[in-house]
Amino acid sequence: MKYWPTRVVSILAGLGACFLISAAADASGNDYTKRLVVLAGVWVILSVSLNLINGITGQFSIGHAAFWQVGAYSAGIISVQHYANSGITGLPWLLLMMVAGAIFAALAGLVVGLPSLRLRGDYLAIVTLGFGEIIRIIVQNQKPLGEAYGMNVSPKFQFTWLVWLTAFAAIAICRNLLKSAHGLPFLAVREDEVAASAMGVNVTRVKVTAFLIGSALAGVAGALFAHYEGFISPQQFRMEQSFIILTMVVLGGTGSITGSVLAAAALFYLPEKLRDMGPVTGGQLMAGAFATVLAVYLVKRVIDHFHGTKKEAAIRHLGIVLGCMALSFVLSIVLNQVPVLANARYEAEKLRMVIFSGVLIILMLVRPQGLLGHAEFSWEWLKRVLGQRRSEAAQTS
Amino acid sequence: MLELNNATIKFGGLVAVNDVSFAVSKGDLFGLIGPNGAGKTTCFNLITGVYKPTSGSIKFKGRELSGTPSNKVAQLGIARTFQNIRLFRALSVLENVVVAAFLRHRVGLASAIADLPNSIRETQELKDQAMALLEVLHLDKVAHTRSCDLPYGMQRRLEIARAMATQPELLLLDEPAAGMNPQESDDLLRVVRQIRDQFNMTVLLIEHDMRFVMNLCEKIVVLDHGCEIAQGPPEAIRSNPKVIEAYLGEPV
Numbered sequence: 041m042k043y044w045p046t047r048v049v050s051i052l053a054g055l056g057a058c059f060l061i062s063a064a065a066d067a068s069g070n071d072y073t074k075r076l077v078v079l080a081g082v083w084v085i086l087s088v089s090l091n092l093i094n095g096i097t098g099q100f101s102i103g104h105a106a107f108w109q110v111g112a113y114s115a116g117i118i119s120v121q122h123y124a125n126s127g128i129t130g131l132p133w134l135l136l137m138m139v140a141g142a143i144f145a146a147l148a149g150l151v152v153g154l155p156s157l158r159l160r161g162d163y164l165a166i167v168t169l170g171f172g173e174i175i176r177i178i179v180q181n182q183k184p185l186g187e188a189y190g191m192n193v194s195p196k197f198q199f200t201w202l203v204w205l206t207a208f209a210a211i212a213i214c215r216n217l218l219k220s221a222h223g224l225p226f227l228a229v230r231e232d233e234v235a236a237s238a239m240g241v242n243v244t245r246v247k248v249t250a251f252l253i254g255s256a257l258a259g260v261a262g263a264l265f266a267h268y269e270g271f272i273s274p275q276q277f278r279m280e281q282s283f284i285i286l287t288m289v290v291l292g293g294t295g296s297i298t299g300s301v302l303a304a305a306a307l308f309y310l311p312e313k314l315r316d317m318g319p320v321t322g323g324q325l326m327a328g329a330f331a332t333v334l335a336v337y338l339v340k341r342v343i344d345h346f347h348g349t350k351k352e353a354a355i356r357h358l359g360i361v362l363g364c365m366a367l368s369f370v371l372s373i374v375l376n377q378v379p380v381l382a383n384a385r386y387e388a389e390k391l392r393m394v395i396f397s398g399v400l401i402i403l404m405l406v407r408p409q410g411l412l413g414h415a416e417f418s419w420e421w422l423k424r425v426l427g428q429r430r431s432e433a434a435q436t437s
Numbered sequence: 438m439l440e441l442n443n444a445t446i447k448f449g450g451l452v453a454v455n456d457v458s459f460a461v462s463k464g465d466l467f468g469l470i471g472p473n474g475a476g477k478t479t480c481f482n483l484i485t486g487v488y489k490p491t492s493g494s495i496k497f498k499g500r501e502l503s504g505t506p507s508n509k510v511a512q513l514g515i516a517r518t519f520q521n522i523r524l525f526r527a528l529s530v531l532e533n534v535v536v537a538a539f540l541r542h543r544v545g546l547a548s549a550i551a552d553l554p555n556s557i558r559e560t561q562e563l564k565d566q567a568m569a570l571l572e573v574l575h576l577d578k579v580a581h582t583r584s585c586d587l588p589y590g591m592q593r594r595l596e597i598a599r600a601m602a603t604q605p606e607l608l609l610l611d612e613p614a615a616g617m618n619p620q621e622s623d624d625l626l627r628v629v630r631q632i633r634d635q636f637n638m639t640v641l642l643i644e645h646d647m648r649f650v651m652n653l654c655e656k657i658v659v660l661d662h663g664c665e666i667a668q669g670p671p672e673a674i675r676s677n678p679k680v681i682e683a684y685l686g687e688p689v
């Protein structure tokens with residue numbers, strides 16, 4: 041294969057995409073939109089990096105926000121205290137801070153990961169959960185870190201393209217790893233530690249490597265986040281955030297990079313949409329829940345049918361999904377005739393965690409491997425799908 | 438090549454392997470038999486570092502193995518299959534074998550992450566190696582199938598292909614013919630001979646199917662309740678009264 045041409049083209053395409061995203065965000069002329077674009081990039085980095093630990097290597101880390109926080113605070117405090125007399129300005133300084141964020145987060149990862157990853161079992165879950173709380177308490181008791189109020193980070197650096205370039209880099213790291221034989225031991229550890237070890241895989245080393253890369257990437261996301269926002273507080277890294285990152289990975293399909301990216305984008309925008317939606321009544325809420333459960337179940341059936349041959353059945357199920365949507369709309373009107381339900385008002389934004397938990401529960405019931413399972417987007421896949429269409433068309437004509 | 442000297446392991450009060458000694462020489466087709474629960478699999482677990490013997494020693498090419506972690510044992514040149522199949526289920530047949538072949542990799546992780554040419558080349562080499570092994574075990578046609586979707590007999594053969602991919606000097610097979618029909622088991626017999634003659638691997642195998650063992654192995658050790666009750670060539674084992682008793686009169 042032509043190595044260098046494809047390499048150069050894909051790197052240029054990646055850079056081009058970053059600048060396009062950045063230009064589009066700037067063109068909106070709206071600070072709120074621009075911030076959303078940047079934060080989406082940050083969440084993509086977080087979910088892709090957690091996917092490396094949880095999805096690809098099969099270790100259950102549930103406190104990823106803690107490493108994000110370590111990166112944000114370490115880069116933030118270094119900027120505050122040393123930027124003025126460093127003699128370095130602009131982009132190089134930010135790059136330096138990204139490296140600092142990565143190093144500190146990776147060090148934290150080493151401290152947390154090394155003892156617990158040597159053992160088999162779910163120690164990592166407990167330890168990472170505890171670590172999140174420890175970091176929060178440490179930050180809340182440090183004057184220079186602004187305690188519970190938060191800390192101003194100056195100077196601010198608002199490079200939208202850099203955030204997305206980092207996101208692309210994170211995706212590339214995982215993809216390249218899985219493409220090469222080097223990624224297989226990671227997957228083997230996820231599948232069966234005893235067998236992996238018998239085949240010569242150093243299980244502890246593989247787990248720690250995944251954990252370090254994952255933590256370091258979260259640290260980079262932290263450094264970018266801190267310098268973009270110009271203000272960070274422990275509130276922004278609370279346990280709920282770890283839970284959201286985890287939901288993204290699980291929802292996308294544990295192990296699927298594509299899934300992590302898509303789920304990160306979707307779950308990041310969902311709450312933003314909810315914020316715009318205003319309060320809902322009890323009736324609407326119940327009807328909505330009903331519709332979601334049914335829709336998810338049926339979408340699963342539809343997906344399964346697309347794997348098989350019965351296309352008509354798939355279309356029928358699609359029809360049922362639309363029918364359910366209409367039914368739930370009617371249901372909401374009916375339910376709202378009940379005064380108790382009609383008078384209850386719920387802020388949609390406050391329901392965020394309820395919705396996330398609901399999504400997770402439904403997912404575990406109908407599709408435990410996540411929406412994409414282990415599937416990945418690839419050009420071969422696209423070609424295969426398009427090729428299939430064409431050959432089907434040729435057959436029917 | 439492999440030497441067990443008074444190897445013993447206790448699980449609480451149970452002595453699963455009791456004072457077992459035998460020696461496998463280079464080029465042997467060596468059988469390890471005994472009734473269910475005799476401690477055969479546990480012997481494999483001792484050799485491959487899953488457990489550490491309570492007492493006694495296990496030497497491989499003169500080097501003490503006990504206490505060596507599993508992955509180190511594999512690097513030293515001992516590979517095994519599992520009685521209760523332990524494939525990497527979500528991975529393809531080819532990927533299962535590449536994981537094992539990866540043991541002999543040279544290119545670093547950084548090159549892989551940067552997708553450098555040397556990493557791409559090595560990945561291709563490992564895949565080619567793996568593919569060649571799959572051909573030997575007649576699995577090349579299903580190379581891209583998910584391993585858990587294979588029928589049982591093929592999964593057993595894949596276990597062998599995967600173990601061979603680590604390029605071991607000593608191959609441990611734990612009931613390779615279990616659950617196979619006579620036809621499959623005859624094929625397997627040929628494959629195991631081929632492994633020894635063509636790939637120059639020494640084979641130590643556990644097997645329940647007496648016909649299989651007696652046909653194949655040149656030396657046999659018999660365990661019962663963790664103790665070694667007989668050792669010798671198939672003819673001697675067949676007529677040994679202790680062995681007949683242990684197998685409760687089953688024709689041996």
Ligand SMILES: Nc1ncnc2c1ncn2[C@@H]1O[C@H](COP(=O)(O)OP(=O)(O)O)[C@@H](O)[C@H]1O
Nearest residue numbers: 448451453471472473474475476477478479480
């Ligand atoms: N990890 C363990 N803990 C406790 N007992 C064990 C363990 N592994 C094996 N045993 C016991 O050791 C005995 C021998 O088992 P095994 O080696 O699997 O027998 P087999 O000869 O059928 O392969 C059995 O009684 C089994 O229950």
Ligand SMILES: [Mg+2]
Nearest residue numbers: 477478479520
């Ligand atoms: Mg056994």
